[in-house]
Amino acid sequence: MNTNGAIKKMMIILSKGTLENVYAAFVLANGARAEGIEAEIFFTFFGLEAIHKQKLEHLHVATVGNPAMHMPTMLGGLPGMEALASSMMKKEMEAIDMPDVHEFLDILSASGVRLWACKLAMDMFHYKKEDMYDGIEAVITVGDFYKQSAGEGVHMLFV
Amino acid sequence: MFIINTNAMEKLIAGKSVAVNEEGYLTDFSQWDKSIAEELAQEAGISLSPRHWEVLAYLQNEHQNQVALSIRRVGKSNVVDIKEFYQLFPTAPLKTATKIAGIPKPVSCI
Numbered sequence: 001m002n003t004n005g006a007i008k009k010m011m012i013i014l015s016k017g018t019l020e021n022v023y024a025a026f027v028l029a030n031g032a033r034a035e036g037i038e039a040e041i042f043f044t045f046f047g048l049e050a051i052h053k054q055k056l057e058h059l060h061v062a063t064v065g066n067p068a069m070h071m072p073t074m075l076g077g078l079p080g081m082e083a084l085a086s087s088m089m090k091k092e093m094e095a096i097d098m099p100d101v102h103e104f105l106d107i108l109s110a111s112g113v114r115l116w117a118c119k120l121a122m123d124m125f126h127y128k129k130e131d132m133y134d135g136i137e138a139v140i141t142v143g144d145f146y147k148q149s150a151g152e153g154v155h156m157l158f159v
Numbered sequence: 160m161f162i163i164n165t166n167a168m169e170k171l172i173a174g175k176s177v178a179v180n181e182e183g184y185l186t187d188f189s190q191w192d193k194s195i196a197e198e199l200a201q202e203a204g205i206s207l208s209p210r211h212w213e214v215l216a217y218l219q220n221e222h223q224n225q226v227a228l229s230i231r232r233v234g235k236s237n238v239v240d241i242k243e244f245y246q247l248f249p250t251a252p253l254k255t256a257t258k259i260a261g262i263p264k265p266v267s268c269i
Contacts, residue, residue: 030269
């Protein structure tokens, strides 16, 4: 199959649980589907927070160690700072028609984005499949994910 | 004197000459009719069913009301859910459906 260099499928690995990283992965996956490109997301390490039923509604932006916040690191570490920054960001997102994490997962799922959880990270955090968002297709290994990635025009992205 | 406008061109669709942009989207909705939709759908490998027409009418109506279209908004429309939207217009549903509907390509990233 000659794809002429066109992207056929995006394999996105989400390893972080901060709001800005989760949204980056979701927007990229959703944008791929909107363009007729297949997309899959492999949730690993802190990325699992984005699909954990009890946690996915409570993700925060990072206020410490994030120079783009334009906030002194010590200030960012004060109690309540993350929650404040996160609620401000969520307001801005709603204003530009950005769905919350749960609705975004529903959109991705309905759009045909395949969602996978990393077995190693699931074991490490003692999570069970039933703790996770229902649209997660399976808990798989890195090897399985590579097998999923076979083919021409497949690109892999680590967030 | 030559006037060169790279954004506008004429395309013969269903025996009619219509103004389109470089991506093939109609630039003048008044030139749209059902036979044009049929042919644009055929180009996209879709044969239009009554469900397709309902969705196209909804998209045209939203465009007329100057609503910025996105997958999320279509999903909340009560006309069609996201899953069915992808089934009706399999690759790039919003891009394909708006082209067939004769309205501009939405610019939303969501």
